[in-house]
Amino acid sequence: MRAIRFLAAAAALVGAVAAQAAPLVATNNTFGAFDANSGTRNLVINGQGTVTDVNIRIDFAKCDDPAIGPSDLTCIGTGNAFLSETFFYLLSPNGTRVDLINTGTFSGSQGGRVQIDFDDAAASVVGGSVMSSGSFRGVQSLAAFNGLNAGGTWVLGMGDSVGRDPLSFFSATLSVSAVSEPASLGLVGLSLLGLGAVARRRKA
Structure with missing residues (x-):
């Protein structure tokens, strides 16, 4: 007994x-437009523990000139948006990097505003000729963060590699499960x- x-x-x-293991959540909604340059956004996790899962939702747009503003829902320009110029990556507080979208991950021309949930449990890997909203696995696995300390400043990096077809960033929400x-x-x-x-x- x-x-x-x-x-x-x-x-x-x-x-x-x-x-x-309930998720620790951080959001950054500082708007930014990137054209042949890059930038970062900090996502601060106020909590400690060992990471067991990481997901991130990013709201952004890739458009033909001009860049759209923080309240715009659709592109203004109607030409080629050159989706292949887009890149995103995520850095953990200890500097571990996971690429979510690389230059060349997308190959199409039709621009627009999308909201992508990067989740290792998603059925499909992000990429292809169409950039659409939904749940996708990143080009690298978010499981690289498992076992690390959850607390601290995570950094979302982003950018557009060539001029005249800007990337507009609207918001990101990071969800970290930790024990x-x-x-x-x-x-x-x-x-x-x-x-x-x-x-x-x-x-x-």
Whole structure:
């Protein structure tokens, strides 16, 4: 019975750890237009723990001249938007980099405003001849951040590699799932106690 009680307590702690894995969220909605240049936006996670999953939603537009403003929903220019010039990447607080979109990831010409959720669980990899809203895997896996410390300043980098077809950035929302270290250590400790109790019972 003692071993069963220990294991039940360990199972309860598993649930507590899972509850603590609720996402930590940071948003940056500082508008910016980039034409043959690049920029960054900071996303500050106020919380600690070991990263178990990272997702990021980016709202942006790639248009033929001119750049559209923060309240615009559609491109003004009707020419070639040269989607291939677009790039985005994400840096963790410790400097680990994951490329989300590289120059050349898209190959089409039709511009527009889109909202992309970068999620390793998505069915398709971002890219192709059409830039559309939806959920996609980035060109590199966000799992590269797993095991790192969640807290601190994450940096979203972005840009347009050639002039006259600007990239407009509207907002980004970073969601980081993390497990706190004390809970993780407690789970390991309690599990070991449970195994010890089982061993003592068998020996007796």
